[in-house]
Amino acid sequence: MSTSERNRERDSERTFGDYGGQYVPEALMPALQELEDAYERYVIENEDGFMDEFRDRMRDFGGRPTPLQRADRLSERYDREIYLKREDLVHGGAHKLNNALGQVLLAKYMGKERIIAETGAGQHGTATAMAAAHLDMPCEIYMGRTDINRQRPNVYRMRMNGAEVNPVTAGSGTLKEAINETMRDWATTVERTHYVIGSVVGPHPFPKLVRDFQSVIGREARAQIQDRAGRLPDSVVACAGGGSNTMGAFHEFVPDCANPRFADDSSSAERSSADSQAAQPRDDGDEPREHVDLVAVEAGGSSLEIDEAAGLAPNSATLSTGTDGVLHGAMTKLLQQGDGQIVESHSVSAGLDYAGVGPELAHLVETGRVTPVTVDDEAALNGFHRLSNLEGIIPALESSHALGYLEESHDELGDVVVVNVSGRGDKDLETVLEETEKRDLEAAPDVEVFDG
Amino acid sequence: MSGEDRRPKGEEPRNGERGAKRPASVEPAYDSDVEAAIRENYPALIAYVTAGDPSLADTKAYVEALDRGGADLIELGLPFSEPIAEGPTIQAAINRALEAGTTPQGFFELVDDLETEAPLLVMTYYNMILQYGPEADVRPFVERAAEAGLSGIIVPDLPAEEADPLRDACDEHGLDLVFIVAPTTEGDRLDRIMSQVSGFAYVQARLGTTGARANVSTATHDSLARLSAYDVPKAVGFGVSEGDHAAEIIEAGADGVIVGSALVDIIAEHGADGDAAAALEAKAAELKRGARRGATGEDAPEPEQP
Ligand SMILES: Cc1ncc(COP(=O)(O)O)c(C=O)c1O
Numbered sequence: 159m160s161t162s163e164r165n166r167e168r169d170s171e172r173t174f175g176d177y178g179g180q181y182v183p184e185a186l187m188p189a190l191q192e193l194e195d196a197y198e199r200y201v202i203e204n205e206d207g208f209m210d211e212f213r214d215r216m217r218d219f220g221g222r223p224t225p226l227q228r229a230d231r232l233s234e235r236y237d238r239e240i241y242l243k244r245e246d247l248v249h250g251g252a253h254k255l256n257n258a259l260g261q262v263l264l265a266k267y268m269g270k271e272r273i274i275a276e277t278g279a280g281q282h283g284t285a286t287a288m289a290a291a292h293l294d295m296p297c298e299i300y301m302g303r304t305d306i307n308r309q310r311p312n313v314y315r316m317r318m319n320g321a322e323v324n325p326v327t328a329g330s331g332t333l334k335e336a337i338n339e340t341m342r343d344w345a346t347t348v349e350r351t352h353y354v355i356g357s358v359v360g361p362h363p364f365p366k367l368v369r370d371f372q373s374v375i376g377r378e379a380r381a382q383i384q385d386r387a388g389r390l391p392d393s394v395v396a397c398a399g400g401g402s403n404t405m406g407a408f409h410e411f412v413p414d415c416a417n418p419r420f421a422d423d424s425s426s427a428e429r430s431s432a433d434s435q436a437a438q439p440r441d442d443g444d445e446p447r448e449h450v451d452l453v454a455v456e457a458g459g460s461s462l463e464i465d466e467a468a469g470l471a472p473n474s475a476t477l478s479t480g481t482d483g484v485l486h487g488a489m490t491k492l493l494q495q496g497d498g499q500i501v502e503s504h505s506v507s508a509g510l511d512y513a514g515v516g517p518e519l520a521h522l523v524e525t526g527r528v529t530p531v532t533v534d535d536e537a538a539l540n541g542f543h544r545l546s547n548l549e550g551i552i553p554a555l556e557s558s559h560a561l562g563y564l565e566e567s568h569d570e571l572g573d574v575v576v577v578n579v580s581g582r583g584d585k586d587l588e589t590v591l592e593e594t595e596k597r598d599l600e601a602a603p604d605v606e607v608f609d610g
Numbered sequence: 611m612s613g614e615d616r617r618p619k620g621e622e623p624r625n626g627e628r629g630a631k632r633p634a635s636v637e638p639a640y641d642s643d644v645e646a647a648i649r650e651n652y653p654a655l656i657a658y659v660t661a662g663d664p665s666l667a668d669t670k671a672y673v674e675a676l677d678r679g680g681a682d683l684i685e686l687g688l689p690f691s692e693p694i695a696e697g698p699t700i701q702a703a704i705n706r707a708l709e710a711g712t713t714p715q716g717f718f719e720l721v722d723d724l725e726t727e728a729p730l731l732v733m734t735y736y737n738m739i740l741q742y743g744p745e746a747d748v749r750p751f752v753e754r755a756a757e758a759g760l761s762g763i764i765v766p767d768l769p770a771e772e773a774d775p776l777r778d779a780c781d782e783h784g785l786d787l788v789f790i791v792a793p794t795t796e797g798d799r800l801d802r803i804m805s806q807v808s809g810f811a812y813v814q815a816r817l818g819t820t821g822a823r824a825n826v827s828t829a830t831h832d833s834l835a836r837l838s839a840y841d842v843p844k845a846v847g848f849g850v851s852e853g854d855h856a857a858e859i860i861e862a863g864a865d866g867v868i869v870g871s872a873l874v875d876i877i878a879e880h881g882a883d884g885d886a887a888a889a890l891e892a893k894a895a896e897l898k899r900g901a902r903r904g905a906t907g908e909d910a911p912e913p914e915q916p
Contacts, residue, residue: 172771181736181767183695185792185817187799328701334692341694346818348794469691482746484737484767485692489746497714498741499691 172362173489175524177517180361182341182487189348194363196268201260201370208267212260212371219292220249220259222374226382226576231548236568236575239387242551243379243578245403250285250315252554252581253375253403258285258354260371262293265352272347273297275354276340278305278333278399279509279556280312281581282356287321289354297321300339303331305508311585330502333399333512337486357400358516361487365518372406379576380410390414392572393451396580397559398477398530399509401516403580404454412527414450451529451572454519455563457505458532466495474503476515477523477530490517506535506593507555507586537562539593542583543601554581555589643729643761644786644809647683648843653901654866655856656845657681657894658733659873660703661688662712664881666720672877675887677726679894682866684726685764688717688734695766697821699871702878714742714751721758729761731788731809736768739776752779762786762809770803777806788812791837793829800836810843812868815850815859822871823849826858834863851875853900860904869897 172179180190200208216222224244232240245253262273273290276299277283283299290297299321306313306325316323329335337355344353358365358372376394383391396407459473471493473479480491485500493501493513505511522528533541541561546552553561557580564577583590594602648654657676661669673684689704689712696704721730732755743750755763762785768776770789780787786809793816795803804811813834816827830846837844846859847868856867873890880886 179772180769181772182769183766183792184769184790184803185794185814187769187771187792188794188796191799328705329691338692338694342697342819345695348817483740484735486694487767492737494737494741496741498738499708500737 174518174521177520181484182361197363223378239574241576245580246582252281254282254285257368257371259289261354262289270352272351276300276336280309284312284315286354287316287319291319300324300336302326302336357402358405359400369405373409375406376410390448391574391576394576395453395560396578397556398454401519407578408452411450454530455559456532457510458534459504469501471501472504474505474510475532485514488517491520509556533559533562540601552583554583555586651682653860653905654682655898656683656868658685658870661686662707663703671887675891676894679891680898684728685731685733690735690738697819703874718758731762733764748776749779756783764788804840813846815848822851853896856897856900857904860901
């Protein structure tokens with residue numbers, strides 16, 4: 159079997175171990191088949207130069223590559239080398255454009271006429287609206303009521319870029335409800351519409367497709383750190399909502415592991431696309447790989463318990479506390495009650511506020527390759543203020559969870575650490591001011607000063 | 611579908627009394643209660659209500675009313691918090707049922723209590739089936755469904771590609787697994803689904819979600835034409851709300867019509883004032899008359915004989 163045949167076979171697998179699959183209404187199945195074909199032809203095989211066009215547009219329109227910046231004051235504070243992967247510098251202010259531009263371009267190659275998407279923080283909606291405007295496609299975005307209220311700057315940005323924003327009032331009005339509503343739209347208009355799903359979630363082939371568009375983060379970071387530090391990092395830290403910046407940052411490092419359980423596992427699904435990047439062979443040949451810890455930081459909210467009676471989780475810690483089940487097209491880990499009802503999640507950051515998580519990430523956690531950890535709302539807010547204050551970078555509240563974890567647990571992360579700053583925090587200023595006033599945060603500036 | 615008897619060996623069909631609707635001279639010719647209920651009551655009326663909307667006790671009265679009114683098969687929705695295949699009407703019904711505290715346990719106790727001529731099917735989402743037991747596994751749900759006397763299962767988010775575990779469990783317990791055929795289902799996929807269908811093929815009348823509509827979609831006619839070569843009963847749902855729609859659908863070659871949102875609308879309107887059962891019975895009779903009109907070309911109002 160040739161490499162490309164083998165890749166094709168692996169990439170057409172619908173699952174990652176026990177996770178993944180295609181649990182969707184029948185009407186959508188032909189569209190998933192069509193997308194799978196397009197994924198294999200354009201993304202894997204670069205047919206019609208699709209990937210070349212995507213990379214060119216990500217460079218000229220998207221601003222890639224992003225820097226890997228040594229954070230001098232954090233390095234000093236933690237007495238180790240801290241590097242920041244600056245996805246906040248991608249056009250639109252977050253890693254989300256990597257995927258949105260890839261999918262809108264793919265939809266164009268597939269001959270689709272209309273783009274729909276859901277959004278939580280508004281970052282994915284903004285990225286999709288920008289990509290759609292850039293590529294001249296009509297675009298509608300579904301967004302929960304609660305999220306519209308807490309992410310207003312992004313709502314304006316989407317509308318300025320010509321997208322229609324449809325408020326979703328069901329449930330707690332967050333990402334889960336927005337996804338339900340987008341799926342309903344898609345089931346009605348599937349023949350001409352492409353649904354740009356915003357993370358490594360949903361039915362096959364979305365988790366692989368999104369991961370491949372996002373894996374540029376880790377590919378760049380891997381080369382950049384070797385350049386800068388002359389070695390691989392001891393750990394890579396990224397926040398996990400659905401898990402797209404997580405999988406993007408981790409994917410190239412998944413095979414880097416001294417543990418033979420992973421190093422020899424050449425048949426496992428998680429290596430499929432790393433191998434499929436045949437154009438960029440690894441230079442380390444048969445050398446045993448250095449071990450890189452991969453740490454996924456989830457939103458611990460205010461507590462890790464689920465309130466069964468109220469059907470609420472005051473957290474979004476799906477990998478850490480969830481149980482196996484099916485939501486939004488995939489078997490994965492979920493925040494659910496014992497009888498199968500999905501609970502409402504909570505996080506101070508809208509982009510992490512989701513009761514599910516990507517199936518590949520669930521698989522990597524289940525097989526021990528990725529370590530899930532949690533950081534609560536307060537530690538995330540402190541992370542936000544600390545990075546703003548020490549490094550002059552205002553991070554997204556989502557990314558602030560990764561920075562909160564760095565503060566709490568840097569001793570466990572080794573000598574060289576890469577933290578993925580998945581986005582910038584301008585969108586979060588209102589929330590941060592409000593939440594900071596409620597608390598006594600050690601890293602926050604004195605709010606009184608603003609009040610005179 | 612497989613030729614073997616899907617009923618556990620040595621057991622009488624639970625809904626044996628349904629024979630009252632069957633001409634006495636005709637021996638039961640079908641393995642499945644569900645298939646028999648459609649074929650023998652042609653043109654069949656299949657009614658859907660959400661269990662627990664507004665309460666499980668009300669659902670019992672509604673199901674019995676639909677049974678009296680002429681429904682030949684009744685689908686009971688077991689509510690799931692993320693009903694992605696549902697339009698606003700049934701979505702709201704599911705929310706009412708969940709707010710009333712409807713659980714799978716309560717649902718099965720309702721089914722234990724129900725005595726209807728029409729066989730009963732459960733319609734729910736895959737996660738509800740997976741979570742019924744202590745681990746993510748479909749078998750405890752199917753065992754309990756069989757014990758309660760349900761005749762089949764419909765799962766709107768379970769395409770044929772993912773259905774093997776449930777299919778096996780249903781086969782083991784003599785339950786039918788009904789698949790949905792969408793307007794987009796064609797070619798190889800259609801063959802694959804039709805080879806797995808048991809009971810009947812649920813023909814989705816139009817793209818999109820459930821919800822009552824003002825007219826019958828042309829997609830219905832195309833779908834029925836694509837399916838005409840397959841010897842499985844075909845019932846059309848999504849958007850059917852009036853006797854005239856039922857007539858048109860039967861005339862186009864369907865064996866049955868499925869009505870959900872139009873019934874749920876009646877419950878939403880009359881659920882509080884206690885008149886819903888009578889209105890549901892009357893609506894079922896109207897729909898059944900419409901279906902008969904489609905089969906015979908003339909109005910045949912008396913409800914007993916086809
Ligand atoms: C900046 C940023 N980081 C992270 C996330 C979480 O998504 P994911 O886990 O898919 O990266 C979001 C979501 O909107 C985001 O805007």
